[in-house]
Amino acid sequence: MTTTPLEPSVGVSAPAGGSSRFSLSRVLMYLALLVAALFFLLPIYLLVVTAFKTPDAINLSTAWQLPKFLNWASFSDAWAKVGGNMGNSLFLAVVATALSAMIGSLNGYALSKWKFRGANTLFALMLFGMFIPYQSVLIPLFQFVKSLGLYGSIWSLILAHVVYGIPITTLIFRNFYADVPDALVEAATIDGAGFWGIYSKVIFPISIPGFVVVIIWQFTQVWNEFLFAATLASPSSQPVTYALSQLAGGQAVSWNLPMAGAILAAIPTLLVYILLGRYFVRGLLAGSVKG
């Protein structure tokens, strides 16, 4: 996996001119960074101030001003509307992520340490599933879920996320295990360990970083997904993305409510990213394949 470089680059010397710290080009660089940062942060500022305003204080001419006082009611109102869906999302994301991670780990181990002829071709065929537009499988999926009697239940979403998550989780684990020296596996073979012995004694214990990447990535993906949520779930099982789209799409919305809802829906994945961003980025870069 070609994904080490985003760690803080220790030992890379600053470009020539470290002494001319106040040179014009440095000033311009910080200016450009600041403009870019504003582009990314201003929407968040507007999101937060709007969420804390009372509906009647959301006056378009004062959109950018801070609220007079913090109106937490937006959050409790939004929670009343999407709280249950947050619960659905949490259950869905936890169960689907756990299953995906286990399947991915075993697949990645089998594909990287027990290579057989055509393993790469098989893997490429698996990976294609990561890129297809789900619209091209949605109608049969819908029928299938219906025929199983799962339509409208959260298990239909779990099924879909686990199955269509197989490619990316397998990819991440396969690349992760590719960096584990084959000599370790060979030594274990000589000691008499077989497929499962090697997995449980050698591979699994050193898999934690791989699991962290996969769990973060998959949790974020499942939490954020929308198309399956809109087609396979019923009101009682809908995850938060769908509930939020309903909250914001209604007629005559007072904007504090969808903004508070957006914050609620964003907090879990945002927290994951802020606390464990390094691993998030690894999953991100793994998504650009590199076999």
Add this chain to the structure above:
Amino acid sequence: MKRLSTDRLWSMLVLAPSVLLLAVFVYGFIFRTGYTSLTDWGNDPAQAFSLKPIIRYIGLQNYTDLFTSSLNVRFRQDLVSTLFFTVFFIAGCLGLGLSMALLLDRNPKAEGLWRTIFLFPMSLSFIVTGTIWRWMLQPQGGLNQLFHLDPAKNEWLTSRASIWGFDWNKIPLLTAVVVALALLVVAYRAFQSAQRTRMLVALGCAALLLIWALAVGPNVKMLPAPEMHGFNIAFIGIIIAAVWQMSGYTMALYLAGLRGIPEEIREAARVDGANEWSTYRLVIFPLLAPITLSAMIILGHISLKIFDLVFAMTGPDNGATDVPALLMYITSFRQNALAVGAAIGTVLLLLVAIIIIPYLFSQFRSQEGHS
């Protein structure tokens, strides 16, 4: 030896469920969608979900209708929209992503903080992004307010105006010309690397296409009357939001690439007397070319599939900002025209496959030899 083969058996057994699931859920379902698209299921919406719907095989009729029937203007506009969207979205993400990566590569203070700021939208869902930007782009909302724009002139998501219109009847002609030009490039490349046969074949095909385009092309009519399609101004807001969400990803890719360039190479360029700009132009940018291609492919397939962002920003019913992925959803699950929906889904799959399959192929071809 016995030992080894049981282990191999286990590895295949472990892979079997996943392979089986993907065979059914990806390839089987794609096949079923393909078959459904050749039927008339749901063309009479009333009986689409009846207990025993009468489904007839009608061949390619749904596809012919999508591309040529006057009832399906919306689909054709969606195709054009999604192509324009893809071009601007990719250009925006690459430009902004590369700029940010180059800035961060100059080792500013608090680099981690800048990176965190540029990347955080990636962790949000398109629904959250769409909700925020929908509010930003309200007629009298944040953005107009911030730049003191006249709300009457800047209808961000709802504008009906469109630019760069062209006649749908010219599509075969345009396609032929574009493909011919691409073949000419291939021929030129082959000429440069002295692959004579390849060059001649490419030249021959290009010539045939151009002759066709000159002689027959102008007379091909898919529709009785001209039908204009172009870039809907209403998409600008969605493109801004999409770039906001995804340019951090491009930045991460480029930054990984930049950090992968050994310092010695830059040193060597400097020793050879290259100034900063020519180091970038002659050494660094060429090394980043494969990353640009990867990024274009990944962003391209995301943009062809874009659905939730549009849904969140303008809802499913705004004609000006419709895309095929959204039309498929509405057609299948609102209008119950399942066969037509399946046809749209299949067209979408073909578009994505055109860019993804060569990519996957190129990523794995080099390895299969020594596995």
